[in-house]
Amino acid sequence: MLYNLAVKNFKRYRVIHGIQISIGALAVMIMFDFSLMGADAKLMQVIGNTILSRSFLFLFTLVVAGLLILFSTYWNRLLMRQRYQEIGQLALMGMPTLKILLAFAIEFLLSQIIALGIGLCLGLLFYKLLVMILLKVSYVNFAIGFYFNWRALLPVILLIPILQVILFLNNLITIKRLSLLRLLKPKRPNVPEILPLWQLQLLSLLVLGLLLGGAQGFVNLFSVDDFLAQQLNISLVAGLCLAILLLSIAWILGLMGLWRIVIPTVILCLRRFKKLYFIQQRIFTISEISRWSFRNVKSLTGITLLLGLAFTFLGMGALVSRYGLNTIDNYTPYSLLATANKQVEIDQILKRDKVVAQVQPIFQTKILPVNYNLDTVVGHNYRSNADPSMVMTQATYNRFARYRGLKTLKLKPNQAGIIMPVTSILKAASKKDIAAQKPVVQVGTYAQLKLQITSITN
Amino acid sequence: MILTATHLSKIYGTTLNLTKALQNVSLNVGTGEFLGIMGPSGAGKSTLLNILSTLDQPTSGQVWIGDQDISQLRGQQLASFRRKELGFIFQDFNLLEALTVEENIILPLTFNKTPAQQVNAELSRVTTVLNLTQLLQRYPAELSVGQRQRVAAARALVVKPKILFADEPTGSLDSYSATELLQYLQLLNQSSQMAIVMVTHDAFTASFCKRILFIKDGQIFSEIVRKNSRQEFFDRIMDMQATIGGGGKTNALQSGS
Numbered sequence: 001m002l003y004n005l006a007v008k009n010f011k012r013y014r015v016i017h018g019i020q021i022s023i024g025a026l027a028v029m030i031m032f033d034f035s036l037m038g039a040d041a042k043l044m045q046v047i048g049n050t051i052l053s054r055s056f057l058f059l060f061t062l063v064v065a066g067l068l069i070l071f072s073t074y075w076n077r078l079l080m081r082q083r084y085q086e087i088g089q090l091a092l093m094g095m096p097t098l099k100i101l102l103a104f105a106i107e108f109l110l111s112q113i114i115a116l117g118i119g120l121c122l123g124l125l126f127y128k129l130l131v132m133i134l135l136k137v138s139y140v141n142f143a144i145g146f147y148f149n150w151r152a153l154l155p156v157i158l159l160i161p162i163l164q165v166i167l168f169l170n171n172l173i174t175i176k177r178l179s180l181l182r183l184l185k186p187k188r189p190n191v192p193e194i195l196p197l198w199q200l201q202l203l204s205l206l207v208l209g210l211l212l213g214g215a216q217g218f219v220n221l222f223s224v225d226d227f228l229a230q231q232l233n234i235s236l237v238a239g240l241c242l243a244i245l246l247l248s249i250a251w252i253l254g255l256m257g258l259w260r261i262v263i264p265t266v267i268l269c270l271r272r273f274k275k276l277y278f279i280q281q282r283i284f285t286i287s288e289i290s291r292w293s294f295r296n297v298k299s300l301t302g303i304t305l306l307l308g309l310a311f312t313f314l315g316m317g318a319l320v321s322r323y324g325l326n327t328i329d330n331y332t333p334y335s336l337l338a339t340a341n342k343q344v345e346i347d348q349i350l351k352r353d354k355v356v357a358q359v360q361p362i363f364q365t366k367i368l369p370v371n372y373n374l375d376t377v378v379g380h381n382y383r384s385n386a387d388p389s390m391v392m393t394q395a396t397y398n399r400f401a402r403y404r405g406l407k408t409l410k411l412k413p414n415q416a417g418i419i420m421p422v423t424s425i426l427k428a429a430s431k432k433d434i435a436a437q438k439p440v441v442q443v444g445t446y447a448q449l450k451l452q453i454t455s456i457t458n
Numbered sequence: 459m460i461l462t463a464t465h466l467s468k469i470y471g472t473t474l475n476l477t478k479a480l481q482n483v484s485l486n487v488g489t490g491e492f493l494g495i496m497g498p499s500g501a502g503k504s505t506l507l508n509i510l511s512t513l514d515q516p517t518s519g520q521v522w523i524g525d526q527d528i529s530q531l532r533g534q535q536l537a538s539f540r541r542k543e544l545g546f547i548f549q550d551f552n553l554l555e556a557l558t559v560e561e562n563i564i565l566p567l568t569f570n571k572t573p574a575q576q577v578n579a580e581l582s583r584v585t586t587v588l589n590l591t592q593l594l595q596r597y598p599a600e601l602s603v604g605q606r607q608r609v610a611a612a613r614a615l616v617v618k619p620k621i622l623f624a625d626e627p628t629g630s631l632d633s634y635s636a637t638e639l640l641q642y643l644q645l646l647n648q649s650s651q652m653a654i655v656m657v658t659h660d661a662f663t664a665s666f667c668k669r670i671l672f673i674k675d676g677q678i679f680s681e682i683v684r685k686n687s688r689q690e691f692f693d694r695i696m697d698m699q700a701t702i703g704g705g706g707k708t709n710a711l712q713s714g715s
């Protein structure tokens with residue numbers, strides 16, 4: 001009985017389950033692939049000491065799993081709210097709450113198992129592709145084949161019981177909180193006020209602009225904060241905070257507008273094409289989607305905000321770790337700044353200065369990061385605690401330069417600059433001495449630098 | 459008496475913003491009676507019906523159904539009491555969209571663990587009376603509003619409740635479907651010992667009842683009993699509505715909520 005009801009409901013709400021399955025499958029695929037990579041010993045030998053280390057892969061798997069759980073919980077809430085009346089009816093007919101919830105749990109389990117199946121297949125299928133892309137980014141040559149490992153499967157499969165328990169408890173709390181009367185109350189469609197279409201279209205463009213601007217701003221975060229700090233004559237830290245605040249606001253407003261304005265407008269425009277209606281044939285129709293999305297506009301906004309914020313923070317985290325951590329590094333500012341096609345000249349300069357450098361580009365940008373090991377530069381008497389690798393964009397460099405009153409760089413596409421700060425190589429024999437001599441630097445200030453700036457032209 | 463309610467009051471809200479939805483309402487419903495509850499919008503009709511039908515608790519007062527004080531029932535006991543003794547019909551047709559008409563109708567019996575033989579007997583009993591035999595394999599989405607409401611009625615009646623509660627059952631129906639449904643209900647009421655308590659704003663719908671309570675501002679305002687023809691009863695209802703004020707289309711629309 002329970003199972004029958006669940007299967008029938010699953011078929012009935014196939015559109016909603018379909019969306020959940022697609023997103024779930026995607027998440028499972030990503031999780032599975034990262035989990036596989038972590039387990040792939042041969043692969044880890046090659047890329048293990050780049051940014052794609054095992055712990056990074058593990059962290060990423062966790063983050064994806066967390067996002068999937070968040071999304072599923074929210075989606076489940078949306079689905080439940082859609083079906084309060086159904087629950088009310090069942091309760092009214094005397095079905096115990098636990099059984100009702102069990103029927104829902106079976107229904108969700110069906111879509112989760114399908115998502116898992118599809119996700120695992122996709123994961124196996126695209127493993128090679130994904131790894132190849134990552135290797136390409138890392139400039140590592142490695143022949144990669146298909147790979148499978150039971151241990152890697154475990155965390156992915158474990159996700160389902162965890163998810164089930166979370167959803168079940170969540171639904172139990174929701175239903176227990178509501179009275180039977182509240183459950184039986186017919187839902188009133190939540191139709192937003194409709195402005196004239198041209199105004200909506202204009203607003204939609206504005207919202208899209210806002211989102212685009214926000215995205216651009218985040219990508220260029222460290223130019224934006226510099227700009228703000230200069231224009232408003234405030235400190236760089238304040239500028240950075242202000243920039244993040246402004247961009248977050250733009251991003252949040254944009255996301256809200258996406259659901260409140262852009263998507264309704266798109267639906268309103270689509271509605272004019274009568275051919276898109278197939279109500280009688282019971283096909284996935286515009287009218288069905290539009291009714292549904294108007295009714296659930298609030299919850300959908302919530303979901304988007306949640307996901308949007310999650311990705312924003314993820315992106316910001318990546319940005320900050322990539323640039324920010326280096327810029328506020330307490331110890332070591334060595335860096336090398338150049339356009340990628342200047343490798344030959346750079347090699348010459350490094351050779352002239354007797355610096356043994358290991359060139360290992362990680363990101364395919366205009367900037368060429370150079371890693372070199374201090375030990376090989378100045379011998380064993382000199383040590384540094386810092387990871388001797390650093391990437392600096394022109395904007396970042398110029399920020400320091402301005403701060404230190406140095407010459408700023410204006411690189412043309414065919415120009416490269418090399419910056420070789422030397423001061424934070426610590427002359428010390430023991431770790432204790434290093435601790436004593438470590439320059440104390442606060443965020444936004446910088447250790448004593450002696451900079452050599454060399455410009456190379458073709 | 460199948461139902462006795464004494465001194466029912468219902469107060470909504472906080473001390474700052476009190477709504478006295480019901481004040482000291484007492485009433486009886488006889489076995490096999492067809493009682494109507496009428497009154498202007500916001501008079502407290504739905505509140506009263508919800509309390510009588512165990513869906514809501516009164517702030518004070520008591521309700522007895524049969525010889526059961528319903529305030530004594532909790533949780534699973536209450537659910538089982540509802541399932542076995544009471545039937546419900548609402549203005550918007552509460553059907554499970556994923557199930558066929560047949561599955562919808564027999565659903566309450568599956569919860570009662572009724573033997574298959576009896577399930578079939580009950581099914582054919584209600585579907586014959588409500589003229590649904592042709593529609594059993596359809597899905598709710600494929601039915602007209604009138605048909606859907608008849609399915610809802612069939613589902614309420616399949617367990618042979620002692621008392622059927624209906625809140626604006628004809629509120630969303632056209633006059634033809636409404637008449638049809640009311641005639642079926644009347645038939646069932648006459649042929650069995652099932653009592654019906656029906657909330658309505660509509661004089662025509664109410665004219666199918668045997669007795670009508672008018673409530674206004676949460677209190678019983680007056681009561682009229684049918685003596686002669688339905689036409690004569692209808693005229694008296696209209697008169698009373700005029701006296702009490704209110705009613706009409708807006709009431710029907712609001713009382714669904």
Ligand SMILES: Nc1ncnc2c1ncn2[C@@H]1O[C@H](COP(=O)(O)OP(=O)(O)O)[C@@H](O)[C@H]1O
Nearest residue numbers: 470477479498499500501502503504505506713
């Ligand atoms: N859940 C509630 N919370 C607060 N007030 C309510 C609630 N339900 C009903 N009321 C109030 O109680 C009064 C009676 O409502 P109701 O019984 O629905 O009227 P009717 O069905 O006669 O139109 C109205 O004033 C209404 O606003």
Ligand SMILES: [Mg+2]
Nearest residue numbers: 503504713714
């Ligand atoms: Mg009402």
